[in-house]
Amino acid sequence: MSLQGQMSPPHRDNDAIMLVLEALANRFGDRFSANRTVREQHANITSWHPVKIPDGVVYPESTAEVSEIVSICAKHRVPIIPFGTGTSLEAGVNAPFGGVSIDMGRMSRVIAVNEDDMDCVVEAGVTRKQLNAHLRSQGLFFPIDPGADASVGGMASTRASGTNAVRYGTMKDNVLALTVVMPDGSIRKTGTRARKSAAGYDITRLFVGAEGTLGIITELTLKLHGIPQTIASAVCSFPDLESACNAVITTIRYGIPIARIELLDEVQVHACNVHSKLTLPELPTLFLEFHGTEAGVQEQSGTVAEIAKDFGGGSFDWALQAEDRTRLWEARHNVYWACLELRPGSKFIATDVCVPISRLAECMVQTKADIGKTGLVAPIVGHVGDGNFHVSVMAMTDDPEEMARVKAFIDRLNLRAIEMNGTCTGEHGIGEGKQEFLVREHGANVDTMRAIKAALDPHNIMNPGKIFRSG
């Protein structure tokens, strides 16, 4: 079986596309658009990758409608690109072979919240902030927080995580079941509301992180957590990256159930000071958050403060009030905007390596030296409790010489992480940007992935050109 053959790019058949657009326009009326501006809004807009727009955009309101759309596209072998909020950092919503963008924004109903079971059933277009606003009065929350107010369908598709993952896990750990529309339009449910199951293959986990290449997620059953009795945040600066990393390793090794432990290098702290009007010392800094009972939080934070001191950290600067905490974490979430101000006219190029935590200091220090040698403006921020960090390269993307240097730097960074037994992407996904490194990282295991893709989507109509190299 020639898998490579089965992964070849879909042949662009303009007649087929016209037939599909006409059928969708007839069926969905003003919930379909072929307007250029609308189509441009449904291509990659949040990353530096070249924009590749779809031929049309459709707005379903139910799983049954998604099934109809997919059936129409499947009949004519026209590509389908699932669209959540468009915040992919690896151009996951681009349409390199054209086709139909399915905008899930109208599927934003919270179908059920089961308080006793601490789970909920939601449509894929629900965003994490919308969900948490809905849950607040029940004392529950959904912890996955990738920064952007992404849709839960998109978050599942990219196996998102973010700042709370060190304690609450990633999307992989917080999805109980999915409703998916398969590449032939059939509707399938991948699990139940049981907390665990040993019944057959874990199709739920196969769809989490598949980036829409195996089907479209239309509904999710998600695990929820109780809002902690006490939440306390703090910042603590360190003389150098290595000391900060070692404090993190020790904290994790002690088994302290810390909720967030984020590292910003001095360049990033400077950018946040400017953008968010903070006055933090411009040194490598940990942003910390503790969740628990009052006594539990006190005990945890006391232990971490001791650990920090042992590694030369300064005293904890506490944000105990809700508004101070919000200000702190907003500053953390706004690094994207802070970075853009750092070098006016530049574009933000995200990287996303994740290494075993024992290699974190070494990986960051080598990367920092590489940034200096390469002459880049590139702050670092990391979900260091998981060994995951992002270098935000602020680049003039229309300068080919600079882009060549940037590309070479990112290649070295990805290979460095892979050589340290880590991954080229902790949470952003492969999309269009990291296909070469997927192969470097996984080797022959990519053949297993390709075989599954070919078996479930033999005509390669589901988000073609993502994860796997085409052609």
Add this chain to the structure above:
Amino acid sequence: MSLQGQMSPPHRDNDAIMLVLEALANRFGDRFSANRTVREQHANITSWHPVKIPDGVVYPESTAEVSEIVSICAKHRVPIIPFGTGTSLEAGVNAPFGGVSIDMGRMSRVIAVNEDDMDCVVEAGVTRKQLNAHLRSQGLFFPIDPGADASVGGMASTRASGTNAVRYGTMKDNVLALTVVMPDGSIRKTGTRARKSAAGYDITRLFVGAEGTLGIITELTLKLHGIPQTIASAVCSFPDLESACNAVITTIRYGIPIARIELLDEVQVHACNVHSKLTLPELPTLFLEFHGTEAGVQEQSGTVAEIAKDFGGGSFDWALQAEDRTRLWEARHNVYWACLELRPGSKFIATDVCVPISRLAECMVQTKADIGKTGLVAPIVGHVGDGNFHVSVMAMTDDPEEMARVKAFIDRLNLRAIEMNGTCTGEHGIGEGKQEFLVREHGANVDTMRAIKAALDPHNIMNPGKIFRSG
């Protein structure tokens, strides 16, 4: 594509089997056996399912040797049955179409323990007790505890969990990466040592729970946890099942990170009293365990004691010393033997439903009434924090009338759980015993599973006759 066709049973070709046995005997010498006693030891011996023995047993000592064995079998399309310690409760090691049992017992090396990263790399034949003995001096432990001293390869293949899962998760949550030998003999690595990754399909999670039907796991990278500073165990009895269940729901809802919360009904408590010489009140009883700092354990247990009281529970009977705790949990783990004593001459038939915790009381009470009406000796024990419970039906398996009643009871139990949005198996797997209920539970999602099976193992040589109905 006729998936059903691709899942048809392997044609038993006696000439091919003779060729394979000869090749293995030549290559592996006394690490191969076609002796009948040895072969009988490598079929189902721990459950009531009929025994189906393999044609030969081989004992590899490395991944490369497993690859050789699989290549030989693949060439002649002879079935392969991976064998860990043979403790499957659903006949996962049976050989319904004959073939070669690969006994992983000699692949029992702990390859690396990475203290700072809290992970380890081990061969698949390592057992959980062996691993924990190895780890103790480093202050680390591997939490998954299905009762039996199973091999970690077998535990991964059945997505095992057990008493600690409510806090530490199941095998799904504690495997970082696998080395697998695919059905064509090729060796693949499914992940890295990074704590999280968004690089491509989650092939690790696909192999966890695949029951050896997609390939053989030969090495595992496992997450480890720090041995808690303080461990405290207690028992608490309740007037009825419902009160005990409600105490559990409230405990989970409060977010208390309880390490173990096990429910035994009064029949099971009686059996344990007799077998393990305990003097517990013969009432529905919770076995509890708390892990944490001294203050944390005190706080947790204080809160749970209050909750128990609110639901009519008695006072906590504490087992604070290590030997008392061991005695208590040994009694819990020995329910298999305790049950056998309950009805001399009977065999132990395990069930394994798991429901959303809000339905647990209802499901248990209905099941209890059904046991009474059906006239069975059938104690109940449950990992109730996850909504998972086992009815141990003690049956005279050579009495067809009784077995018909037992079978009808188990069918009703599985359907009851599925109707409550639960699963027919929380942790034992499908094996030979639950194939009908996999279809009831998953519907068309089984087609997705079959398509993957057909893509990765087109000749159905990997543990044929398990998970999917053949023929």
